[in-house]
Amino acid sequence: MGSSYEHIRKIVAETVRKACFSEENQYESSVWKFHILSVVKFSLILGEKLKADLEILELAALLHDYGAVLDENFAKEHHIHGARLAGELLEKLGYPEEKIKKVQACIYAHRGSIKIERKTVEEKIIASADAMAHITEFVDMMFLTFGLRGEQTVEGAVWLKSKLARSWDKIMPEGRVIIKDEYKVVSKFLDSAIAK
Numbered sequence: 001m002g003s004s005y006e007h008i009r010k011i012v013a014e015t016v017r018k019a020c021f022s023e024e025n026q027y028e029s030s031v032w033k034f035h036i037l038s039v040v041k042f043s044l045i046l047g048e049k050l051k052a053d054l055e056i057l058e059l060a061a062l063l064h065d066y067g068a069v070l071d072e073n074f075a076k077e078h079h080i081h082g083a084r085l086a087g088e089l090l091e092k093l094g095y096p097e098e099k100i101k102k103v104q105a106c107i108y109a110h111r112g113s114i115k116i117e118r119k120t121v122e123e124k125i126i127a128s129a130d131a132m133a134h135i136t137e138f139v140d141m142m143f144l145t146f147g148l149r150g151e152q153t154v155e156g157a158v159w160l161k162s163k164l165a166r167s168w169d170k171i172m173p174e175g176r177v178i179i180k181d182e183y184k185v186v187s188k189f190l191d192s193a194i195a196k
């Protein structure tokens with residue numbers, strides 16, 4: 001990672017952070033600390049392990065939900081809008097076209113709810129890291145479930161358990177190893193609430 005990359009990374013991170021804290025953001029600003037930065041962290045851990053391109057991973061992780069954060073009309077198709085917006089931003093910053101395409105492919109393929117084939121190791125890592133963050137940032141997921149969605153205890157636990165189970169299914173074996181203990185613990189709490 002050269003110094004010009006450092007400059008680009010800084011601007012990209014600042015752009016996404018600003019969007020997270022903007023009034024326009026339909027989600028809570030906690031998405032920056034508890035989701036985006038967590039996805040960056042897991043992307044880089046998996047990237048080192050699997051000898052993937054860390055630059056591509058870092059930029060894609062920072063930008064993967066940018067579309068949804070920036071404009072709520074983009075939320076449903078935020079993998080498409082996010083890839084487009086990332087392309088515009090990175091091009092403006094003079095990032096090489098070949099690499100932009102790789103970042104865009106990661107963003108496009110990160111959606112768990114949509115069946116998109118993930119071809120490169122970087123695409124697989126971003127989708128895994130996205131799902132890993134849902135499980136490890138359990139407290140923020142509780143805020144989403146019981147705070148923002150206003151769920152009651154058992155209904156919320158059922159909803160959250162199925163959401164986290166879908167996330168777990170999305171994670172590559174190398175990612176599961178890293179967070180298996182957390183998944184066990186949160187599942188235990190949710191199961192205990194559901195069984196009451």
Ligand SMILES: [Fe+2]
Pocket residue numbers: 064065078110111
């Ligand atoms: Fe997303």
Ligand SMILES: [Fe+2]
Pocket residue numbers: 035039064065130
């Ligand atoms: Fe995400």
